[in-house]
Amino acid sequence: MTILATFAAGVVFGLALAAPPGPMNAIIAEESVLRGWVAGFKAGLGAMTADAVFFLLALAGAVAFVRRVPRVQDAMFLVGGVLMLYFAYGAVRDARRQFRAVSVPESRGFSKAFVLSLSNPYQILFWLTVGVGLLTPGRVDVLAYASEMLEGLVVVETGHPALLVGLFGGITCWIVGFPAALTAAESRTERLAPVVAYGSAVVLAGFGAYFLLDVLLR
Numbered sequence: 001m002t003i004l005a006t007f008a009a010g011v012v013f014g015l016a017l018a019a020p021p022g023p024m025n026a027i028i029a030e031e032s033v034l035r036g037w038v039a040g041f042k043a044g045l046g047a048m049t050a051d052a053v054f055f056l057l058a059l060a061g062a063v064a065f066v067r068r069v070p071r072v073q074d075a076m077f078l079v080g081g082v083l084m085l086y087f088a089y090g091a092v093r094d095a096r097r098q099f100r101a102v103s104v105p106e107s108r109g110f111s112k113a114f115v116l117s118l119s120n121p122y123q124i125l126f127w128l129t130v131g132v133g134l135l136t137p138g139r140v141d142v143l144a145y146a147s148e149m150l151e152g153l154v155v156v157e158t159g160h161p162a163l164l165v166g167l168f169g170g171i172t173c174w175i176v177g178f179p180a181a182l183t184a185a186e187s188r189t190e191r192l193a194p195v196v197a198y199g200s201a202v203v204l205a206g207f208g209a210y211f212l213l214d215v216l217l218r
Contacts, residue, residue, distance in 0.1 A: 002155050009156040010166020011173070013134065017051070017126055018044075018174035023084050023208075024113060024120065025178065026200035031109035032179040034197060040182060043109030044175025050117030051171060054127040055164070058135055077214065079119040084208030087112060088201040134158055134167065 018024075024047045032040030065072075090112075117123055137159035157163065 002157060003160070003162045005155060006157045006160050007162040007166040007169075010134075010163040010168075011170035012166075013130070013163075014167040014170020014172075015174055016170075017123075017167075018047070018171045019178075020122075021203065022120075022122055023087075023116060023204050024123075026203040027087065027109060027113050027116065028175065028178055029182055030197050030200040032182040035109075037179045037183040039109050040179025041175055043113040044171075044179065046110035046113030046115075047117045047123075048168065048171045048175060049110075050114050050120075050123065051127075052168070053118065054123065054131065055135075058127055058131055077119070077121045077124075078212065081208045081210075081212035083116050083119060084204045085212075087116060088204035088208060092198065092201045134163060 024044075028040050028043045028047075031043040135158070138157070140156045140158060
């Protein structure tokens with residue numbers, strides 16, 4: 001029961017990391033509606049690969065080093081902000097092309113998402129905080145805070161392999177399902193493609209400007 005609860009908690013954490021609106025989902029959305037499900041999935045796979053890199057760095061202790069050196073965090077945030085603005089420009093450029101025409105360049109979704117994820121402040125902050133907690137061995141009685149009668153009912157073991165499998169399982173569910181939903185919607189109207197592309201550009205530009213200003217005005 002404990003292992004099952006730990007796995008389920010990992011899935012929830014994985015979805016919580018992958019699902020919120022942000023620059024990664026903006027890229028996945030753009031790739032999905034302009035180039036199809038495979039391109040959207042590849043973009044999501046790029047983001048998940050970056051999470052795997054952060055996971056390995058956390059195991060090696062590199063994440064703890066970044067936590068202790070704010071300047072390193074600032075540099076990563078600046079790079080992330082610049083990349084978001086650059087990819088926002090790319091989204092606008094692609095939106096102006098004919099939908100899925102020959103003129104639409106081949107997908108670079110994996111590399112775009114992977115590089116951007118490595119400097120994405122949200123993913124960095126997740127692994128500096130929640131991610132480190134998930135990797136630290138321990139036990140969390142989830143429902144004990146609600147009522148003494150529920151103590152021991154749902155116990156999650158942090159640092160357990162089941163938690164990590166669930167985490168990446170939740171991310172996988174999102175990067176498979178989200179592009180599929182967008183592709184299904186696109187099959188009903190081609191007008192969705194430029195709308196999503198322009199919307200992705202707005203999201204990327206907004207986050208990019210926010211992170212740049214956040215660092216520069218500190």
